[in-house]
Amino acid sequence: MTLLPTLTETISRARTDLRVGLPVVIDGHLAAAVETLAPARLAALRSFGKPVLALTDRRAETLKARAYDGDLARVEVPGDAGLAWLRAVADPSDDLRVPMKGPLFTRREGDPAAHRAALALAKSAELLPAVLMVPVAEPPPGLTILPAGPVLAQLATETALAPVAAARLPIAAAEHTRLHILRAEDGGSEHYAVEIGDPPRNAPVLARLHSACFTGDVLGSLKCDCGPQLHAALAAMGAEGAGVLLYLNQEGRGIGLANKMRAYDLQSQGFDTVQANHRLGFEDDERDFRLGAAMLRRLGFSSVRLMTNNPRKVAMMESHGIEVVERVPLQVGRNRWNDAYLTVKRDKSGHLL
Numbered sequence: 001m002t003l004l005p006t007l008t009e010t011i012s013r014a015r016t017d018l019r020v021g022l023p024v025v026i027d028g029h030l031a032a033a034v035e036t037l038a039p040a041r042l043a044a045l046r047s048f049g050k051p052v053l054a055l056t057d058r059r060a061e062t063l064k065a066r067a068y069d070g071d072l073a074r075v076e077v078p079g080d081a082g083l084a085w086l087r088a089v090a091d092p093s094d095d096l097r098v099p100m101k102g103p104l105f106t107r108r109e110g111d112p113a114a115h116r117a118a119l120a121l122a123k124s125a126e127l128l129p130a131v132l133m134v135p136v137a138e139p140p141p142g143l144t145i146l147p148a149g150p151v152l153a154q155l156a157t158e159t160a161l162a163p164v165a166a167a168r169l170p171i172a173a174a175e176h177t178r179l180h181i182l183r184a185e186d187g188g189s190e191h192y193a194v195e196i197g198d199p200p201r202n203a204p205v206l207a208r209l210h211s212a213c214f215t216g217d218v219l220g221s222l223k224c225d226c227g228p229q230l231h232a233a234l235a236a237m238g239a240e241g242a243g244v245l246l247y248l249n250q251e252g253r254g255i256g257l258a259n260k261m262r263a264y265d266l267q268s269q270g271f272d273t274v275q276a277n278h279r280l281g282f283e284d285d286e287r288d289f290r291l292g293a294a295m296l297r298r299l300g301f302s303s304v305r306l307m308t309n310n311p312r313k314v315a316m317m318e319s320h321g322i323e324v325v326e327r328v329p330l331q332v333g334r335n336r337w338n339d340a341y342l343t344v345k346r347d348k349s350g351h352l353l
Contacts, residue, residue: 055129058278193299
């Protein structure tokens with residue numbers, strides 16, 4: 001057994017580096033997240049060569065920049081561009097007030113693998129997907145070094161989960177409840193399973209995959225239907241005397257709470273949920289529902305009656321070994337504040353509402 005970090009552990013370390021403003025090295029490129037980059041480190045990066053700004057194709061489309069690499073664009077950074085310019089290109093909050101960011105020139109030549117891996121790493125760290133890249137022959141000692149191809153492959157694999165702890169937890173919906181904590185082996189978020197009653201493992205269990213929503217679940221936000229769905233699902237399981245609710249820490253459709261608030265700000269400017277995510281550089285939905293299948297398998301379940309309006313959840317469960325014998329609709333919480341949001345979920349995301 002070696003004491004050196006595995007690739008999975010190195011990726012976890014790299015996430016933390018990017019979040020605190022440290023660059024990492026990917027296939028001979030220094031890579032730094034624009035969101036956390038400090039002026040002194042920007043100057044230090046420039047001392048190694050001419051930087052390029054890696055953006056997703058979604059953000060590039062908003063900026064009218066050509067994404068020659070398909071899923072990303074490598075934008076040339078002007079010599080006089082400072083941190084304010086980089087952040088204005090990365091963050092769409094002022095796009096309407098200052099619409100002209102260019103002209104932006106993007107690269108065609110060269111291998112974009114390192115840039116692609118850097119963007120995937122930034123997303124996994126819940127940062128804006130905008131990374132400053134500088135080629136370097138001899139990287140400074142002490143920086144985390146990663147290979148692009150294996151990083152992309154690892155980030156695409158299903159996250160392994162391990163049970164950590166479990167205990168009885170009487171709740172309003174059902175006094176006979178047990179809370180299970182499962183920890184991601186890649187250093188990511190812990191996820192929770194709320195087991196109500198003693199559901200048999202050899203029969204379909206009433207189940208829900210519920211993505212964390214601090215604003216809705218905790219604060220009672222009226223902008224979404226998450227809080228009402230959470231409590232309605234628990235109440236249904238309590239009334240039935242058995243069920244399991246999987247609470248996945250994938251806030252804001254997997255983009256994190258900070259980016260969710262950025263999306264909310266864009267929605268206040270007139271964009272819908274999907275448009276806001278795209279302007280930020282994300283896909284419509286960045287969540288990984290494979291986590292739910294992994295949690296169910298860990299708990300010993302192989303078939304479910306799934307409480308959801310999202311056909312994607314059903315398909316993901318069935319493609320990862322969990323039989324969905326019934327889809328149980330969960331249509332609650334519509335109000336004047338979230339009516340347009342729910343309409344977009346139906347029309348653009350395919351939810352059955």
